[in-house]
Amino acid sequence: MSFFKKFRFVGGRIVKTGIAVFVTALICHFLNWPAMFAVITAIVTIEPTAADSIKKAFVRFPASAIGAGYSVLATFLIGDSPISYTFVALATIITCNKLKLHDGILVATLTGVAMISTVHDEYVSSFFIRLGTTVTGLVVSSLVNLFVMPPKYSDTISRRIHTLFMKAGEILTNRGKELCCSQSTDKDLHKSFHQLVKEIEYTETLCTYQKDEWKYHRVRKSDVQSFHYEYKKLNLLRQVTFHIGNLIYLPSHHYRMGQSKTELIMETIHLIRGIFYNPNFIISNEYNSKIKEITEWFADQNSFIESTEMQEKSNFSPETIILYELLSIQELTEELSHIHLLESNRNNRLGNIQIQSPQKQITKNQSSTKARTDD
Structure with a gap:
């Protein structure tokens, strides 16, 4: 890791983000899961400290489940249309606010909106695959933040x-x-x-x-x-x-x-x-x-x-x-x-x-x- 210290623009958080994205995408590749949602979660989950990553992971998981649920529901009822994107975004934000899942609003909304174009007829399997990719991103990012280049302030x-x-x-x-x-x-x-x-x-x-x-x-x-x-x-x-x-x-x-x-x-x-x-x-x-x-x-x-x-x-x-x-x-x-x-x-x-x-x-x-x- 000392190699990266030679470059001022490459900090520990950037390095950890790159590692988390690579490991997350690699796991999804082996499981034959779409890596996009897991990578989004992994990027967002890298926090200044491991404590923040772990604490916010418990918020982002249920928030992501809400976003995925609304995406499946909107696709089933309306299909892939502008109204679906609007409904998923607004419904996810409002629900997460009501449940005080503020730290998970961003990743939940991104997950829900991005899912609309990928959900076809397999609604249940798509829902659980999205949860699986979210868990993968959360776990990998938390572990990377915990063990790789722990910050010293x-x-x-x-x-x-x-x-x-x-x-x-x-x-x-x-x-x-x-x-x-x-x-x-x-x-x-x-x-x-x-x-x-x-x-x-x-x-x-x-x-x-x-x-x-x-x-x-x-x-x-x-x-x-x-x-x-x-x-x-x-x-x-x-x-x-x-x-x-x-x-x-x-x-x-x-x-x-x-x-x-x-x-x-x-x-x-x-x-x-x-x-x-x-x-x-x-x-x-x-x-x-x-x-x-x-x-x-x-x-x-x-x-x-x-x-x-x-x-x-x-x-x-x-x-x-x-x-x-x-x-x-x-x-x-x-x-x-x-x-x-x-x-x-x-x-x-x-x-x-x-x-x-x-x-x-x-x-x-x-x-x-x-x-x-x-x-």
């Missing part, structure tokens, strides 16, 4: 999380410049923020896929622990994004700050961005110093230059909100650094154990050899 999740932290740092930096210069939010920045939220949601979906995949495969404890740490980072990223969103939608033209305070905010934001870009999320002494100044500024409410207009509408000035959001992101950043440190320490311990184990085995073998020689 952990590495992808880890890379995506770090990339998304860097994107969050960029968005925070750009928004900080707008706030400090009293500029309105750029439309592209809004788009970037919404794209970041979507990518976080997709990463969450990958985490769900990985947990579902582990239900059907043996997994090492170390892999589960690594995934646990990455999932914690993802939760922190989601919270950081929430606070960045508050800054995105904060009006930025109702207040002004002195140059020293503006520089302090931007320096702090740049340091946070630097931590997000660091693979180890290391916190510097300069960062701690700036956060201390921000904290003192936040505590000293009398040092804020508040806008009279905003004072009448809210108990919190925009400066107070900015400082609060920055301090919230700061706490999450420190927790992120702490989690990554724990993960690194665990990986180092595992590495030492793996190095020491072969050495102990060699020492044990040498001792056994020496004991036999003495005897």
Whole structure:
């Protein structure tokens, strides 16, 4: 399978689809069954995880039976006509919706419509042959998804999380410049923020896929622990994004700050961005110093230059909100650094154990050899 990895456009799911289609068509060829319906089912049944394939197979089988049943009925009553195709499609969709077989609507409708032109006088045998081809496609695809190139999302999740932290740092930096210069939010920045939220949601979906995949495969404890740490980072990223969103939608033209305070905010934001870009999320002494100044500024409410207009509408000035959001992101950043440190320490311990184990085995073998020689 390593051959396919040389081609970026050929992913694991594409390879598994090709294998499932070939095996399904081969079985139908030996059984002298029409392979078209089985192949359609096999293509549709390949899901991102084996768990999804197995779960949806139990939905697609009865749905396919409904589609085949309507096809046989329409052909018997009306024959091969436009009304038959319309009736089978609508009746299958409505029935599957009523029975909540949503995941099977597509394959059931395709099966029912495609059967009309192939059903002649042998209605009962045609019905059971279609069920047989459907079962073949479902079983083959589920087994291929289960045993051939089982997906591993952990590495992808880890890379995506770090990339998304860097994107969050960029968005925070750009928004900080707008706030400090009293500029309105750029439309592209809004788009970037919404794209970041979507990518976080997709990463969450990958985490769900990985947990579902582990239900059907043996997994090492170390892999589960690594995934646990990455999932914690993802939760922190989601919270950081929430606070960045508050800054995105904060009006930025109702207040002004002195140059020293503006520089302090931007320096702090740049340091946070630097931590997000660091693979180890290391916190510097300069960062701690700036956060201390921000904290003192936040505590000293009398040092804020508040806008009279905003004072009448809210108990919190925009400066107070900015400082609060920055301090919230700061706490999450420190927790992120702490989690990554724990993960690194665990990986180092595992590495030492793996190095020491072969050495102990060699020492044990040498001792056994020496004991036999003495005897």
